[in-house]
Amino acid sequence: MKHIEEYRDGRVARGIARAIAREARPDRGYRLMDFCGGHTHAIARHGIEDLLPSNVRMIHGPGCPVCVLPVGRIDNAIGLAKEDGAILCTYGDMLRVPGSNRTSLLTARARGADIRMVYSALDAVSIAAENPDAEVVFFAIGFETTTPPTALAIKEAERRGLENFSVFCNHVLTPAAIQNILESREVRELGTIRIDGFVGPAHVSTVIGARPYEYFAEEYQRPVVIAGFEPLDVMQAILMLGRQLNEGRYQVENQYRRAVTREGNRKAQALVAEVFELRRAFEWRGLGLVPYSALAITAAHAAFDAERRFEVPSLSVPDNKACECGAIVRGLKTPTDCKLFGTLCTPDNPMGSCMVSAEGACAAHWTFGRFREIEARPPVGQAAE
Numbered sequence: 206m207k208h209i210e211e212y213r214d215g216r217v218a219r220g221i222a223r224a225i226a227r228e229a230r231p232d233r234g235y236r237l238m239d240f241c242g243g244h245t246h247a248i249a250r251h252g253i254e255d256l257l258p259s260n261v262r263m264i265h266g267p268g269c270p271v272c273v274l275p276v277g278r279i280d281n282a283i284g285l286a287k288e289d290g291a292i293l294c295t296y297g298d299m300l301r302v303p304g305s306n307r308t309s310l311l312t313a314r315a316r317g318a319d320i321r322m323v324y325s326a327l328d329a330v331s332i333a334a335e336n337p338d339a340e341v342v343f344f345a346i347g348f349e350t351t352t353p354p355t356a357l358a359i360k361e362a363e364r365r366g367l368e369n370f371s372v373f374c375n376h377v378l379t380p381a382a383i384q385n386i387l388e389s390r391e392v393r394e395l396g397t398i399r400i401d402g403f404v405g406p407a408h409v410s411t412v413i414g415a416r417p418y419e420y421f422a423e424e425y426q427r428p429v430v431i432a433g434f435e436p437l438d439v440m441q442a443i444l445m446l447g448r449q450l451n452e453g454r455y456q457v458e459n460q461y462r463r464a465v466t467r468e469g470n471r472k473a474q475a476l477v478a479e480v481f482e483l484r485r486a487f488e489w490r491g492l493g494l495v496p497y498s499a500l501a502i503t504a505a506h507a508a509f510d511a512e513r514r515f516e517v518p519s520l521s522v523p524d525n526k527a528c529e530c531g532a533i534v535r536g537l538k539t540p541t542d543c544k545l546f547g548t549l550c551t552p553d554n555p556m557g558s559c560m561v562s563a564e565g566a567c568a569a570h571w572t573f574g575r576f577r578e579i580e581a582r583p584p585v586g587q588a589a590e
């Protein structure tokens with residue numbers, strides 16, 4: 206296949222759906238986590254769940270970087286712009302995520318803070334070069350996909366001798382999040398979340414490769430199939446997971462071979478290793494404090510670390526009590542389990558991060574109307590099996 210339409214061919218999709226239906230044994234369930242927000246989006250957009258048998262269920266995971274950033278870090282970013290007077294640069298998705306008291310970067314900007322949307326980390330470096338008398342902070346978020354560009358921005362600022370550029374680093378790691386979910390009480394003891402296998406991330410895996418998932422597949426006996434973001438990619442991955450489960454195999458398979466290798470992008474990995482190091486722990490929305498799950502800037506590049514330059518405080522701020530984002534990113538609830546979904550909380554008036562980001566489960570369900578069909582189905586915890 207060469208062109209995008211070929212990955213969206215309805216005839217082929219129906220063929221794969223029939224193969225999934227043949228593979229799905231009626232005496233068991235298949236509960237598969239789509240870790241990545243891109244897959245959540247593809248599943249909602251293309252109505253993939255409607256093509257699956259009732260005993261094959263998709264559970265949305267925490268792979269939306271905007272959704273998992275805790276309120277305290279958003280408050281920190283607002284503080285950098287408001288109290289420290291920095292020009293704060295970040296990606297567009299971050300602007301509308303509510304911090305505490307429903308204050309977002311956008312509302313802070315309306316009140317006079319200099320907060321700018323950028324398309325890349327290097328744009329923030331350019332802003333620093335154009336404003337030598339101002340402190341410019343890049344509010345860096347994302348999984349392993351967006352980490353190399355941030356490392357590159359730091360290297361570029363270093364090369365240009367920019368002393369007014371720094372990074373507020375919030376880069377998080379996929380394998381640590383998967384392990385945290387598999388180690389959670391809900392999965393291991395209570396059984397309130399059952400996950401039989403994972404649709405593995407696409408873009409993240411182009412950087413880290415397939416190898417990091419091998420541990421989970423073997424140790425926790427959960428197959429992983431790395432999949433692209435097109436509907437046929439996702440459907441083929443579901444079929445491959447079903448086959449593995451039926452055959453009692455727990456392996457990492459790579460459906461996205463056109464972009465992902467076992468080793469990943471070694472050049473990007475080396476760049477990241479040069480600029481970043483592991484944090485002992487990092488707070489995730491929904492998952493809490495997760496050990497070794499995020500990156501910090503190394504001492505060798507401390508001059509570009511906004512947390513050292515501005516002494517950013519460690520804030521632990523509780524989520525809005527009515528918002529179920531935390532339970533949704535853990536796979537415990539679905540967007541329609543939230544009382545605010547579609548009433549007080551919509552993409553125009555988001556109450557939580559999952560409704561802001563295009564990759565968030567609530568935004569995907571709202572935008573593509575999945576809730577209308579899915580409302581009639583049993584809740585996640587009571588899938589037909």
Ligand code: SF4
Pocket residue numbers: 527528529530533540543544545546547550551555556557558559560561567
């Ligand atoms: S619908 Fe809104 S309030 Fe409810 S979980 Fe989603 S983002 Fe949070």
